[in-house]
Amino acid sequence: MILILKNLATDDQIDHVLRRVEEMGLQHHLSRGTHRTIVGIIGDEDQLREEPLRAIPGVAQVVPVLPPYKLASRDAHPESSIVDVSGVKIGGGHLGMIAGPCSVEDPDRMFRIAEKVVASGANLFRGGAYKPRTSPYAFQGMGEDGLKLLREVGNRYNIPVVTEVTDPRLVELVSGYADMLQVGARNMQNFALLTEVGKSKRPVLLKRGMSATITDLLMCAEYILSQGNMNVVLCERGIKSFDPATRNLFDVAAVPLVQQLSHLPIIVDPSHATGRPDLIPACAMAGLAAGADGVHIEVHDCPEVAKSDGPQALLPEQYDQLAGQMKSLAALLGKQFS
Amino acid sequence: MILILKNLATDDQIDHVLRRVEEMGLQHHLSRGTHRTIVGIIGDEDQLREEPLRAIPGVAQVVPVLPPYKLASRDAHPESSIVDVSGVKIGGGHLGMIAGPCSVEDPDRMFRIAEKVVASGANLFRGGAYKPRTSPYAFQGMGEDGLKLLREVGNRYNIPVVTEVTDPRLVELVSGYADMLQVGARNMQNFALLTEVGKSKRPVLLKRGMSATITDLLMCAEYILSQGNMNVVLCERGIKSFDPATRNLFDVAAVPLVQQLSHLPIIVDPSHATGRPDLIPACAMAGLAAGADGVHIEVHDCPEVAKSDGPQALLPEQYDQLAGQMKSLAALLGKQFS
Amino acid sequence: MILILKNLATDDQIDHVLRRVEEMGLQHHLSRGTHRTIVGIIGDEDQLREEPLRAIPGVAQVVPVLPPYKLASRDAHPESSIVDVSGVKIGGGHLGMIAGPCSVEDPDRMFRIAEKVVASGANLFRGGAYKPRTSPYAFQGMGEDGLKLLREVGNRYNIPVVTEVTDPRLVELVSGYADMLQVGARNMQNFALLTEVGKSKRPVLLKRGMSATITDLLMCAEYILSQGNMNVVLCERGIKSFDPATRNLFDVAAVPLVQQLSHLPIIVDPSHATGRPDLIPACAMAGLAAGADGVHIEVHDCPEVAKSDGPQALLPEQYDQLAGQMKSLAALLGKQFS
Amino acid sequence: MILILKNLATDDQIDHVLRRVEEMGLQHHLSRGTHRTIVGIIGDEDQLREEPLRAIPGVAQVVPVLPPYKLASRDAHPESSIVDVSGVKIGGGHLGMIAGPCSVEDPDRMFRIAEKVVASGANLFRGGAYKPRTSPYAFQGMGEDGLKLLREVGNRYNIPVVTEVTDPRLVELVSGYADMLQVGARNMQNFALLTEVGKSKRPVLLKRGMSATITDLLMCAEYILSQGNMNVVLCERGIKSFDPATRNLFDVAAVPLVQQLSHLPIIVDPSHATGRPDLIPACAMAGLAAGADGVHIEVHDCPEVAKSDGPQALLPEQYDQLAGQMKSLAALLGKQFS
Numbered sequence A, B, C, D: 001m002i003l004i005l006k007n008l009a010t011d012d013q014i015d016h017v018l019r020r021v022e023e024m025g026l027q028h029h030l031s032r033g034t035h036r037t038i039v040g041i042i043g044d045e046d047q048l049r050e051e052p053l054r055a056i057p058g059v060a061q062v063v064p065v066l067p068p069y070k071l072a073s074r075d076a077h078p079e080s081s082i083v084d085v086s087g088v089k090i091g092g093g094h095l096g097m098i099a100g101p102c103s104v105e106d107p108d109r110m111f112r113i114a115e116k117v118v119a120s121g122a123n124l125f126r127g128g129a130y131k132p133r134t135s136p137y138a139f140q141g142m143g144e145d146g147l148k149l150l151r152e153v154g155n156r157y158n159i160p161v162v163t164e165v166t167d168p169r170l171v172e173l174v175s176g177y178a179d180m181l182q183v184g185a186r187n188m189q190n191f192a193l194l195t196e197v198g199k200s201k202r203p204v205l206l207k208r209g210m211s212a213t214i215t216d217l218l219m220c221a222e223y224i225l226s227q228g229n230m231n232v233v234l235c236e237r238g239i240k241s242f243d244p245a246t247r248n249l250f251d252v253a254a255v256p257l258v259q260q261l262s263h264l265p266i267i268v269d270p271s272h273a274t275g276r277p278d279l280i281p282a283c284a285m286a287g288l289a290a291g292a293d294g295v296h297i298e299v300h301d302c303p304e305v306a307k308s309d310g311p312q313a314l315l316p317e318q319y320d321q322l323a324g325q326m327k328s329l330a331a332l333l334g335k336q337f338s
Helices: A011-023 A045-049 A107-120 A144-157 A168-175 A191-199 A214-225 A254-261 A270-274 A280-289 A316-333 B011-023 B045-049 B107-120 B144-157 B168-175 B191-199 B214-225 B254-261 B270-274 B280-289 B316-333 C011-023 C045-049 C107-120 C144-157 C168-175 C191-199 C214-225 C254-261 C270-274 C280-289 C316-333 D011-023 D045-049 D107-120 D144-157 D168-175 D191-199 D214-226 D254-261 D270-274 D280-289 D316-333
Strands: A002-005 A027-032 A037-042 A059-063 A083-085 A088-090 A094-100 A124-126 A161-164 A180-183 A204-207 A232-236 A266-268 A294-298 B002-005 B027-032 B037-042 B059-063 B083-085 B088-090 B094-100 B124-126 B161-164 B180-183 B204-207 B232-236 B266-268 B294-298 C002-005 C027-032 C037-042 C059-063 C083-085 C088-090 C094-100 C124-126 C161-164 C180-183 C204-207 C232-236 C266-268 C294-298 D002-005 D027-032 D037-042 D059-063 D083-085 D088-090 D094-100 D124-126 D161-164 D180-183 D204-207 D232-236 D266-268 D294-298
Touching: A002 A011, A002 D002, A011 A027, A011 A037, A027 D027, A037 D037, A088 A094, A094 A107, A094 A316, A107 A124, A107 A144, A107 A316, A124 A144, A144 A161, A144 A168, A168 A180, A168 A191, A168 B168, A180 A191, A191 A214, A204 A214, A214 A232, A214 A254, A232 A254, A254 A266, A254 C280, A266 A280, A270 A280, A270 A294, A280 A294, A280 A316, A280 C254, A280 C280, A294 A316, A316 C316, B002 B011, B002 C002, B011 B027, B011 B037, B027 C027, B037 C037, B088 B094, B094 B107, B094 B316, B107 B124, B107 B144, B107 B316, B124 B144, B144 B161, B144 B168, B168 B180, B168 B191, B180 B191, B191 B214, B204 B214, B214 B232, B214 B254, B232 B254, B254 B266, B254 D280, B266 B280, B270 B280, B270 B294, B280 B294, B280 B316, B280 D254, B280 D280, B294 B316, B316 D316, C002 C011, C011 C027, C011 C037, C088 C094, C094 C107, C094 C316, C107 C124, C107 C144, C107 C316, C124 C144, C144 C161, C144 C168, C168 C180, C168 C191, C168 D168, C180 C191, C191 C214, C204 C214, C214 C232, C214 C254, C232 C254, C254 C266, C266 C280, C270 C280, C270 C294, C280 C294, C280 C316, C294 C316, D002 D011, D011 D027, D011 D037, D088 D094, D094 D107, D094 D316, D107 D124, D107 D144, D107 D316, D124 D144, D144 D161, D144 D168, D168 D180, D168 D191, D180 D191, D191 D214, D204 D214, D214 D232, D214 D254, D232 D254, D254 D266, D266 D280, D270 D280, D270 D294, D280 D294, D280 D316, D294 D316
Parallel strands: A094 A124, A094 A294, A124 A161, A161 A180, A180 A204, A204 A232, A232 A266, A266 A294, B094 B124, B094 B294, B124 B161, B161 B180, B180 B204, B204 B232, B232 B266, B266 B294, C094 C124, C094 C294, C124 C161, C161 C180, C180 C204, C204 C232, C232 C266, C266 C294, D094 D124, D094 D294, D124 D161, D161 D180, D180 D204, D204 D232, D232 D266, D266 D294
Antiparallel strands: A002 A037, A002 A059, A027 A037, A083 A088, B002 B037, B002 B059, B027 B037, B083 B088, C002 C037, C002 C059, C027 C037, C083 C088, D002 D037, D002 D059, D027 D037, D083 D088
16 A cells, blocks of 8 residues: 655655554554655555545555456466356357347247247346336336246256346345346345345346446455355446437447456346447447357347347347347357357 | 337338337337437336337337336425434435444543534544444454444434445345444345345435445435335445546536436445545535535544554544534535534 | 428428528428427538528428538448558458558667568558657657658568548658558547648548447548549548447448448548557458458557557567468458558 | 556566666665555656556556646645736626627627626626537538627627637637637647647636546646736636437536645636526626636527527616626625625
């Protein structure tokens, strides 16, 4: 940790800063420049991060030297992690190809969609039973009935299923049906929920919040990892920006950036990132080319009657065409496609 | 609701759109311009909002005509609401002046701070017992012991207390001690939590998420109101922006905007909005001048040892000076200060 | 154009709105819903856009139906444009591969870098002679001497050269040396400059401003096109966002979005978009996979002594490796690489 | 300047870094921590800023210690500057109250508006003769005829006039008519224009770009100051954000922040910041309460026929009412109102 002192910091203030550092049992390293005095602190940065150093009189700026996450960091775990979801691998060259409707809906439709996306090469099936909707009057999902149906789809087509959990009280119930638990963007910093999924044995798909920095995202992964659950897959799904042309802004550079900072796999979700079917294929390809460990895409066979997010779903035949292109690209990149 | 059709929408597509509208039991109103065809839909917009209209082939854009919130809307309730927190009124000319440390800490400190902010004119005391921290390794709050201590402070100084609740499982417990429940920015869209506080009888302080639009904020208020709890106070506490000079960006225009769209009171929190004590007084005054129904400020008597957010706390004497200025401004604006 | 009237718009206000529309010589189309009245206006939307319709009493919202650009729009020109830069084609399957140092520097270095990037497959050479620097004390470029040197490089290696012009007074001078004129992000809305490059015969590389929407970008292209210069290539180079991890945020979805709305070619600039050499290759690949018509990359053979933007340059050998990967990807996508 | 080296920086890399610093004629200060090595550089930070330090192999991060602006900095000039615009003072307790229409239009209207805003207390009259419009087809201003008319208004009502200059070639012409030159938000980083207005003798109103940080803004002021023109007034006029409810986001905290970092006066422009007349009064009051040195407001007596930006103008009677409130607030704050 480096402390940059204020222009006008007095000798008394400088002494006080040094004493505070010593009280924490740490060493300091004073450097007086022409215009500013700088104090380097040597010792456990995790301990230091907890101290309100910027509140010490005379301190202008606190510059951390290490990232605030440890278990999620590549420093701590140089090799890329591979997360196994009931036999399907994600990371380390293995692509997790997640497809399915936004919400779990009626059985026939679910079976139809699942059959098609499996044929196209998807290796994980998605569907929401508990939906975090911005309106209290909107369809909130089928609940446990939806979970049961999702499980049935998984069994019939022999494909692991992933579904969102939105409430810490439901983690155990959802874990009973799903192969992978999704924590959605709006709940990325719901620390009670992160702690519960961290205690679960299920792999977790952690979506980036719409205004989360990469550091924020990795700190939320750290919450899960710190509870003992090391099977976390991150997901870039678009962040807030000023252009209303797309629902969110697809931050494709998050892929190589996360892969540099962390050993955890990261996939992309162009459905939520753009909210526009016409932009999904280009963004899915971009994500793979940037090195993503998988692609999450919403597919519905009749978007105009979908219970949620219909306007951003691909039709099964559109997904099939895109899957073909993704297969070719994966081959070029030397990655396993399903 | 207005549907703007695509440039090249065929007659078949137009017919299909009209049929879909009729299937919903609603009337349509077709208008063919030189370049675009437009379909007005007359009827219950709440019902319509649920339909994935933009997914209907040929539809380019869907323009809502009404806001998606009802109970929170000023249309539905033209008079400004006054929320009563154990005798302290917020809204309609009454200012809610919330002050106190970020976290509940040791008793002596709490009593000292409370005594001082009460003397300065604060009428609500704050302190966090359950802290949503970005690091799993950071101080997470004193829990129920903190709640008990906060209650004791409230009783001793005869001031209602407000504290954050972060987990739907804790709403009942926290309601047993606190006069007002705070839902923090990171949990603004934690719909399970909103539903629980909506079922509680306690007034709620709902903080705006750091990337929430005003519509998002009012929809979250709607979640609480729709459960029967009408005592919601909103809080502007800064949103994400591109300039790292301040922790967040204080959106002071949110105050008159919310007051135009909604009957609910709105206060400002310059502590979190700026993260810098040197900017807090100016922003507090700005908030009041913009018409805010109160001001939330963190106060600590030794910020450099605070358990959380020390670097953004005012000292009691700084708070006292600011409170004096706010009193003068409130008098000029014809508002009740404490 | 659609006017949505206010909730409480009076009959007099509605009449006044209709009269204003008639005064403009246009037809209206009134639709009274349960809660809102809507006025469709039929006629020349370009004329309407000039009118301050939202200022008419009783009007709540003005919804445009057509995009505000015409010459840049794909509606007006369904086929993708191919821009020819002294024999090098960009667009319609032809990739413009721009490489070179940020600033023109000493001759030996320029020749060395040019020789290498040409060998790797670059087909346009870049270098700034007039640099828009955020500090008045920073190196401002070599000026006309830099232009002369750039021309010499172009002639010796038989590669067209592109350089930035920052001042309307310099357009003629720069056009005398360069094959393509670049308008930088900070000058995207420098309308005096756009008008001058629009009068020039040289192709223009127009970079997206760091807070420009896609509509803003296309309107700036419209400025150039409306002066008679149809040879405009757009460039996505990153926009402002809240995460300081990268210099800017690479908006890869801008590529398919621009290609849908406009016939103009669009390339990507991962150097400025990320500001980090370690992220450039992944983002360059992502841009191509998303359908970009070319890639702009800064290359320097000794970044640590570069006169500007050294920290974001690739080394020639890094560029060569990336160029090999881009060639394979271009082949997969069926595009011409240099 | 502080260099934080990479985790895995080798001894050779560390030696190379130290040698590079010595080559620049500067001293270094090495500090090896448990996880990271840090190099403090002592000496002229302006010189250092020019060096691509982050491009030196092994360097992870470069932390500047001083702000990059000097003449604009309060360190260099502790007392608040007062800018004199033909007898009207701005700064140091004197408020610059700028009012007038967006564009200069017909003479009668100009005289009518001027008479009214002067009566309300405005002390500077504004009107654009050269308009930076986002559409090449929109009204571009009356040009020199507009300047003449503006001068006539100024003379008749004995009020200094301010108008925008958009082109370096026009600075001399505009200076012949106007008392103060405005550089608009879109041209904030038009360095050729900044250099020309820096050479002019006229005071300059420099508006913050819509995605400019405060550092960016002060660096642009530095361009003007470095040319010898010390009469610069800054203006916060809203920045880009994600909520489409307002045209821009009014960053009121910029006022105290600029006043802390710089001696230059700063005023606020709630007209452009919000784009909504219904929010202008609250934001004007907020700006003053935050300590602004003035308020810029667009006023038009018939917004629905204004040549530009009609929908955001106040009527003269609305301005008069607001001016009354601003007068009371100024008195409370101990400031001179006109």
